[in-house]
Amino acid sequence: xxxxxxxxxxxxxxxxxxxxxxxxxxxxxxxxxxxxxxxxxxxxxxxxxxxxxxxxxxxxxxxxxxxxxxxxxxxxxxxxxxxxxxxxxxxxxxxxxxxxxxxxxxxxxxxxxxxxxxxxxxxxxxxxxxxxxxxxxxxxxxxxxxxxxxxxxxxxxxxxxxxxxxxxxxxxxxxxxxxxxxxxxxxxxxxxxxxxxxxxxxxxxxxxxxxxxxxxxxxxxxxxxxxxxxxxxxxxxxxxxxxxxxxxxxxxxxxxxxxxxxxxxxxxxxxxxxxxxxxxxxxxxxxxxxxxxxxxxxxxxxxxxxxxxxxxxxxxxxxxxxxxxxxxxxxxxxxxxxxxxxxxxxxxxxxxxxxxxxxxxxxxxxxxxxxxxxxxxxxxxxxxxxxxxxxxxxxxxxxxxxxxxxxxxxxxxxxxxxxxxxxxxxxxxxxxxxxxxxxxxxxxxxxxxxxxxxxxxxxxxxxxxxxxxxxxxxxxxxxxxxxxxxxxxxxxxxxxxxxxxxxxxxxxxxxxxxxxxxxxxxxxxxxxxxxxxxxxxxxxxxxxxxxxxxxxxxxxxxxxxxxxxxxxxxxxxxxxxxxxxxxxxxxxxxxxxxxxxxxxxxxxxxxxxxxxxxxxxxxxxxxxxxxxxxxxxxxxxx
Amino acid sequence: xxxxxxxxxxxxxxxxxxxxxxxxxxxxxxxxxxxxxxxxxxxxxxxxxxxxxxxxxxxxxxxxxxxxxxxxxxxxxxxxxxxxxxxxxxxxxxxxxxxxxxxxxxxxxxxxxxxxxxxxxxxxxxxxxxxxxx
Numbered sequence: 061x062x063x064x065x066x067x068x069x070x071x072x073x074x075x076x077x078x079x080x081x082x083x084x085x086x087x088x089x090x091x092x093x094x095x096x097x098x099x100x101x102x103x104x105x106x107x108x109x110x111x112x113x114x115x116x117x118x119x120x121x122x123x124x125x126x127x128x129x130x131x132x133x134x135x136x137x138x139x140x141x142x143x144x145x146x147x148x149x150x151x152x153x154x155x156x157x158x159x160x161x162x163x164x165x166x167x168x169x170x171x172x173x174x175x176x177x178x179x180x181x182x183x184x185x186x187x188x189x190x191x192x193x194x195x196x197x198x199x200x201x202x203x204x205x206x207x208x209x210x211x212x213x214x215x216x217x218x219x220x221x222x223x224x225x226x227x228x229x230x231x232x233x234x235x236x237x238x239x240x241x242x243x244x245x246x247x248x249x250x251x252x253x254x255x256x257x258x259x260x261x262x263x264x265x266x267x268x269x270x271x272x273x274x275x276x277x278x279x280x281x282x283x284x285x286x287x288x289x290x291x292x293x294x295x296x297x298x299x300x301x302x303x304x305x306x307x308x309x310x311x312x313x314x315x316x317x318x319x320x321x322x323x324x325x326x327x328x329x330x331x332x333x334x335x336x337x338x339x340x341x342x343x344x345x346x347x348x349x350x351x352x353x354x355x356x357x358x359x360x361x362x363x364x365x366x367x368x369x370x371x372x373x374x375x376x377x378x379x380x381x382x383x384x385x386x387x388x389x390x391x392x393x394x395x396x397x398x399x400x401x402x403x404x405x406x407x408x409x410x411x412x413x414x415x416x417x418x419x420x421x422x423x424x425x426x427x428x429x430x431x432x433x434x435x436x437x438x439x440x441x442x443x444x445x446x447x448x449x450x451x452x453x454x455x456x457x458x459x460x461x462x463x464x465x466x467x468x469x470x471x472x473x474x475x476x477x478x479x480x481x482x483x484x485x486x487x488x489x490x491x492x493x494x495x496x497x498x499x500x501x502x503x504x505x506x507x508x509x510x511x512x513x514x515x516x517x518x519x520x521x522x523x524x525x526x527x528x529x530x531x532x533x534x535x536x537x538x539x540x541x542x543x544x545x546x547x548x549x550x551x552x553x554x555x556x557x558x559x560x561x562x563x564x565x566x567x568x569x570x571x572x573x574x575x576x577x578x579x580x581x582x583x584x585x586x587x588x589x590x591x592x593x594x595x596x597x598x599x600x601x602x603x604x605x606x607x608x609x610x611x612x613x614x615x616x617x618x619x620x621x622x623x624x625x626x627x628x629x630x631x632x633x634x635x636x637x638x639x640x641x642x643x644x645x646x647x648x649x650x651x652x653x654x655x656x657x658x659x660x661x662x663x664x665x666x667x668x669x670x671x672x673x674x675x676x677x678x679x680x681x682x683x684x685x686x687x688x689x690x691x692x693x694x695x696x697x698x
Numbered sequence: 699x700x701x702x703x704x705x706x707x708x709x710x711x712x713x714x715x716x717x718x719x720x721x722x723x724x725x726x727x728x729x730x731x732x733x734x735x736x737x738x739x740x741x742x743x744x745x746x747x748x749x750x751x752x753x754x755x756x757x758x759x760x761x762x763x764x765x766x767x768x769x770x771x772x773x774x775x776x777x778x779x780x781x782x783x784x785x786x787x788x789x790x791x792x793x794x795x796x797x798x799x800x801x802x803x804x805x806x807x808x809x810x811x812x813x814x815x816x817x818x819x820x821x822x823x824x825x826x827x828x829x830x831x832x
Binding site: 468469470472473474475476477479480483484512513516517520529530532533534538539542 | 709710712713716753754756759760761781782783784786787789790801802803804805806807826
């Protein structure tokens with residue numbers, strides 16, 4: 061069976077060639093597998109025409125050189141041992157052993173020759189196939205690259221164009237050769253002049269050339285071309301002809317022009333607006349600044365380029381500025397940084413620098429464009445406003461404290477004395493021993509004593525409302541806990557109060573303003589939130605006090621309360637007056653969260669200056685702030 | 699048997715006068731101070747058995763003063779006499795080391811009792827704070 065399979069394979073292969081004749085001995089039968097054709101297939105033909113049993117050994121052997129026959133027989137015997145064996149034992153038993161062997165050798169030799177021929181044919185066919193494939197590929201590539209090739213033979217003055225170039229120029233692909241001067245039709249006169257000059261030089265010197273030219277398609281459509289050319293030399297190094305390519309670059313030219321126009325427009329705008337503008341490349345190096353920048357810094361353009369522009373930034377702000385600038389830059393995000401920059405008079409001004417990444421139409425990153433505006437006046441106005449707010453709050457608190465003191469230390473003490481006098485009056489009248497006097501007071505004295513005590517209680521309450529003396533006498537921790545407890549009792553709202561790690565000697569101003577902020581917050585909760593639970597958390601983390609108040613109430617949209625009510629403004633101003641800030645988050649039906657941070661400031665103790673945190677220094681030395689890099693989940697209180 | 703010595707400290711003169719008048723029959727009033735800052739010095743010098751203090755004495759916090767006295771080694775019995783009718787103050791006063799807390803409006807009835815209780819190492823708080831106002 062294996063022999064049959066091999067024979068079948070052999071048949072298929074030879075049929076594929078379609079050029080030779082092959083007779084093959086297999087399992088005792090001579091099988092026709094092709095038509096007679098070639099001369100060197102003669103042994104088979106002889107075998108076919110003659111009686112194989114009478115075929116003499118010499119008639120076959122004469123066709124081959126003896127040594128060659130042996131070699132081929134040996135080789136084929138190794139390749140087809142089954143065929144050889146079966147032929148000898150089964151197919152032709154009547155033949156002489158030598159005759160059979162010779163016949164087989166003849167067939168095998170013929171097969172080998174056919175193999176060689178077929179191999180030759182197949183290789184030739186494959187080579188042609190590859191060549192045709194490559195030509196197709198080349199044509200497709202030229203088409204995709206909008207590129208065509210040309211050849212100019214100066215002897216015939218013929219200009220040969222590839223199919224792709226014909227397509228590019230919009231002419232019939234049959235017209236692949238034209239006279240050199242006819243080619244001028246496709247170029248503007250100026251371009252044709254440049255092109256011919258370059259070609260003549262190339263012809264004379266053998267130099268290659270590349271130039272961009274303006275041209276036309278056959279239908280008159282304008283286009284831009286890149287023409288490349290080089291000389292072809294003969295063995296004697298004489299220039300025979302010029303060859304080259306033409307590529308359609310119209311689209312690129314249009315994009316470049318659009319970009320140029322856009323750049324020009326933006327530069328024009330940049331020169332007109334009264335702000336400092338800068339451009340930098342993908343390497344963070346400054347590539348350009350506008351006139352306003354130069355006017356502000358008083359330096360030359362050359363000094364600003366590269367890293368030069370950073371020399372204007374205040375040394376204290378430089379490190380943080382670079383950090384805040386680099387981080388969004390590397391992520392190709394917009395950024396806003398505030399820093400101090402030196403003006404031409406040597407003074408530093410606060411500048412708000414915003415920047416955005418620049419991309420080409422193809423999304424290629426080309427660097428950043430930035431704008432800096434002087435916000436010194438704005439900052440000073442804000443600082444003055446904050447200072448004024450702080451002073452106002454301080455003055456208000458001082459006045460309230462004075463009134464509270466008057467009520468508590470004077471009126472209340474006198475009322476206490478009055479109550480005692482009334483109590484003694486009752487006791488004297490009844491002449492009873494100490495400790496049981498109160499139960500023996502006469503009716504009128506008791507009534508007056510009760511009245512005096514009620515007035516004293518009301519005044520004490522009023523005094524506490526005016527100024528929470530608990531903060532001063534008991535400390536912020538006890539005062540806040542007491543406040544929460546009172547609030548819960550008064551409004552029937554569950555309050556979880558966590559106050560821990562607060563320093564005992566916290567500055568009175570800090571304690572009072574934090575207490576007031578919590579008081580205001582709880583007041584708002586009771587008034588607007590419809591909450592059932594409130595959480596108040598006041599803790600110390602390092603040199604910051606963190607205040608967090610949240611409720612499970614109906615919430616609100618922060619933008620709806622901008623400019624309405626003084627509660628939120630008051631809270632913000634209070635925390636700002638002690639160097640802190642306040643954030644508010646709320647959404648309808650999602651409750652309200654309020655978060656505040658305040659730097660720790662300790663009460664000044666004589667001879668212990670070191671324990672006092674300089675609140676003002678904390679405010680004034682705050683580093684440049686990153687404004688819009690990340691979206692904050694919580695909005696500032698307006 | 700020597701009488702119990704009492705040091706009084708209150709920034710209100712009228713109160714100071716009335717307390718002196720109320721206690722001088724039964725106790726030896728060694729000093730009646732308006733100035734809170736002098737309390738520690740005089741306590742160390744006179745070593746009274748009982749110190750009757752107000753919480754609010756101008757800028758001086760009576761609660762801090764107790765801590766200061768303890769730090770200086772003065773272990774006189776402390777009785778607070780104040781107008782703050784509030785449990786938070788009572789807790790703070792007892793926590794600071796006081797033995798008694800008397801509300802000024804009940805001074806005539808409670809002060810003598812509170813001093814006796816303090817001397818007997820018993821805590822005393824004005825009845826209006828324990829049971830509310832009568």
